[in-house]
Amino acid sequence: MAGVTLRQDGTVAQRPIRLFGDPVLRTRCDAVVAFDRALVSLVADLEETVSAPGRAGLAANQIGVSRRVFAYNLDGWVGHLVNPVIEAAEGEQEEDEGCLSLPGLWYAVRRAQYARVGGVDRRGRPVVVEGEGLLARCIQHEVDHLNGRLFVDRLSGSARKQAMRDLRERYIG
Numbered sequence: 403m404a405g406v407t408l409r410q411d412g413t414v415a416q417r418p419i420r421l422f423g424d425p426v427l428r429t430r431c432d433a434v435v436a437f438d439r440a441l442v443s444l445v446a447d448l449e450e451t452v453s454a455p456g457r458a459g460l461a462a463n464q465i466g467v468s469r470r471v472f473a474y475n476l477d478g479w480v481g482h483l484v485n486p487v488i489e490a491a492e493g494e495q496e497e498d499e500g501c502l503s504l505p506g507l508w509y510a511v512r513r514a515q516y517a518r519v520g521g522v523d524r525r526g527r528p529v530v531v532e533g534e535g536l537l538a539r540c541i542q543h544e545v546d547h548l549n550g551r552l553f554v555d556r557l558s559g560s561a562r563k564q565a566m567r568d569l570r571e572r573y574i575g
């Protein structure tokens with residue numbers, strides 16, 4: 403149960419994921435200022451929800467909570483970060499990327515190959531997470547979420563056109 407935390411009452415919930423078109427995904431999240439029971443509960447739910455197979459990252463606004471918190475699940479390594487700030491981003495990678503809020507849509511997105519993010523944990527203790535490849539991609543994707551940005555915003559040229567077509571078909575119809 404690495405990284406999975408419990409509520410005071412011992413319950414943890416998998417929360418439904420907000421989908422493209424929900425305004426909460428387009429709203430910049432507020433910084434966490436209270437390190438209280440509600441935050442512990444939010445982190446527990448985020449970690450539980452991101453622990454499902456095939457999930458790599460989840461921002462709080464994806465479960466409808468406009469706070470600067472995200473959780474990750476990389477090779478079974480589950481954790482979270484509160485008030486994350488990208489402190490360094492270097493190099494370049496371009497890989498297929500998807501998002502739980504835009505299910506079934508994958509596009510090649512250019513990101514920094516290396517990223518370092520600083521923040522605090524649910525108790526307010528300083529944390530630094532850094533890495534390359536998928537970890538770096540995940541960090542950048544989740545911090546974008548907290549700023550109200552989606553990965554399709556990062557596309558350009560023909561990939562962007564294709565994405566806009568796919569989104570119109572799927573979400574406007």
Ligand code: ZN
Nearest residue numbers: 500501502503
């Ligand atoms: Zn996402």
